[in-house]
């Protein structure tokens with residue numbers, strides 16, 4: 001008897017040490033999106049984006065888009081960055097066909113963590129794929145956690161002024177999911193400390209108050225840049241191209257360049273929410289742009 005075909009199997013849980021911390025990246029879910037263009041750069045740059053995809057051995061017409069929250073165990077507290085898609089797809093008609101079902105809790109269990117173990121939930125920003133796993137059926141998914149929300153981000157969605165048409169439903173979601181938790185939240189701004197060793201960095205642009213975070217223990221340092229880059233080829237090699245899901249497009253371009261420069265200057269390990277799993281890598285300069293260098297085993301020595 002020939003062996004059975006079992007279909008695709010993708011790794012979704014990864015853990016390594018950063019000094020005295022343990023860091024786990026967990027792929028909540030993924031979607032295959034229909035085209036890098038016109039999402040990146042609009043119609044005006046369609047041919048360039050297609051050529052870039054070809055030169056980098058990827059398909060311009062179908063791309064893999066993972067959603068990767070991150071856990072940091074400092075030895076004192078367990079900190080979760082972003083919550084994935086959760087049950088948005090089940091609970092909201094508008095999300096069906098757009099977002100996959102979140103698997104964060106089940107996959108955290110594979111890594112040995114229960115939702116009750118999470119002490120702090122940090123939201124990098126308020127987009128659906130980052131807030132979706134906060135509540136299920138109106139109940140907090142991480143019952144013992146306190147929250148850290150970006151102050152500028154919270155203010156933007158809570159006020160609801162100047163929300164562009166494409167984000168109107170996002171605003172509804174934010175008001176329903178995040179705003180009720182504000183009484184258990186600390187509002188943070190760039191430069192603020194989350195817990196000792198973890199600090200917020202201004203990454204405004206992709207969303208009005210997007211925060212990145214540096215994570216440091218025993219002289220080892222990395223950054224979680226969240227959605228600073230939407231794609232590991234296009235955002236790095238053409239950081240100047242506008243991305244349709246960036247809320248403030250020019251600011252997002254400036255932020256990408258500033259953060260990519262910081263990362264290359266300091267040779268930081270990067271965790272990115274939408275980078276290829278395990279979502280970890282380095283950035284190198286390439287002419288006037290950059291390249292993503294996927295993590296190998298640098299953190300496993």
Ligand SMILES: [Zn+2]
Pocket residue numbers: 127129130227273274
């Ligand atoms: Zn995102």
